[in-house]
Amino acid sequence: MEKYIMEIEQNMVNLLDNMEMEKLHSVLINTFIGLTIIENKNKEDTLDKELNYCDMFIYAKKVEGCSIRSIKYYQSTIENMMKVIPKQVKHITTDDIRKYLGDYNKNSNCSKITIDNIRRIISSFFSWLEEENYILKSPVRRIHKIKTEKVVKETYTDESIEIMRDNCSEIRDLAIIDLLNSTGMRVGELVRLNISDINFNERESIVFGKGDKQRKVYFxxxxxIHLQSYLNSRSDNNEALFVSLLKPHKRLEISGVEIRLRKLGKKLNINKVHPHKFRRTLATRAIDKGMPIEQVQQLLGHSKIDTTLQYAMVNQNNVKSSHRKYIS
Structure with a gap:
């Protein structure tokens, strides 16, 4: 009965105001009291109908400019939820979502951060359905952000960076490390760069970030010097800034950069060497040296300043010095 009342109200949401909706709800409750409803529906038709909601949401995210990686994560998360909860989207309740998240956490033994990411994506999906008037109210509204432990993520020390630079067997790898370290760009932005994107005179480049947003980075x-040396050593005609070492010298991919850096880290016994760590290191170093957080935000291409603050780990020694300077 509750499901059918909800479905009727969903269909009337664009036609009635709040007062009229309350009256309709009261009438439906009184009308259905004591009645038994027997369902007889084709399960396959229902499933096809549900997948369309997911497809429409994914199309909307593509139009918004979300990355392919994000799109795949959104789609797999939503489709997995819809397979586990055997209901039409319009009939999914807050308790259904809570149970799903709880069971997922129990069965997969994943971290609270992962569960909160799933909650956030499901919330985004239902909020979109609400905004588009496909549902009356998102069932995730009352499910709050899951509290997670704040993990202090590592950054590279100056010594680690110099050790990696000194032990690069290829000039290409040295140029990659230098570019990541001095610009703080994403690895996805690095592999998309072409030679023509580099302005050597101004020591800057235009990169395409998330959602194809352009911004300038500086090196x-x-x-x-190392970029020019690398380019002068090449004999191929590929327009890409970084290419594979072996013929036919195709554009270097994200996985290629990650594997190369990981091998270098293992060889030198440096903990957790990966491209993104350079980005976090630059943010931390910039803030420690007094760069305004708004400028760090622009440098990293973050749309929200909260994201920038999560990247930057403030040096405790600087906090102590500032306390003595401004308070003591």
Whole structure:
């Protein structure tokens, strides 16, 4: 009975105001009291109908400019929820979502961060359905952000960076490390760069970030020198800034950068060497040296300043010095 009342109200949401909706709800409750409803529906038709909601949401995210990686994560998360909860989207309740998240956490033994990411995506899906008037109210509204432990993520020390630079067997790898370290760009942005995107005179480059948003990044003198040395050593005609070492010298992919850096880290016994760590290191270093957080935000291409604050780990020694300077 509750499901059918909800479905009737969903269909009337665009036609009635709040007062009229309350009256309709009261009438439906009184009308259905004592009645038994027997369902006889084709399960396959229902499933096809549900997948359409997911497809429409994914199309909307594509139009918004979300990355392919994000799109795949959204789609798999939503489709998995819809397979586990045997209901039409319009009939899914807050308790259904809570049970799903609880069971997922129990069965997969994943972290609270993972569960909160799933909650966030499901919330985004139902909020979109609500905004598009496919449902009356998102069932995830009352499910709050899951509290997670704040993990202090590592950054590279100056010594670690210099050790990696000194032990690069290829000039290409040295140029990659220098560019990541001095610009803080994402690895996905790095592999999309073409030679023509680099302005050596100004030591800057235009990169395409998430949602194809353009921004300028800047590199230092030693990065310029090693980039030029790398380009001068190449004999291919590929327009890509970084290419594979072996013929036919195709554009380097994200996995290629990650594997190369991981091998270098293992060889030198440096903990957790990966491209994204350079980005976090730059943010931390910039804030420690007094760069305004708004400028760090622009440098990293974050749409929200909260994201920038999560990247930057403030040096405790600087906090102590500031306390003595401004308070003591």
């Amino acid at each position: 230092d003198a030693k990065t310029k």
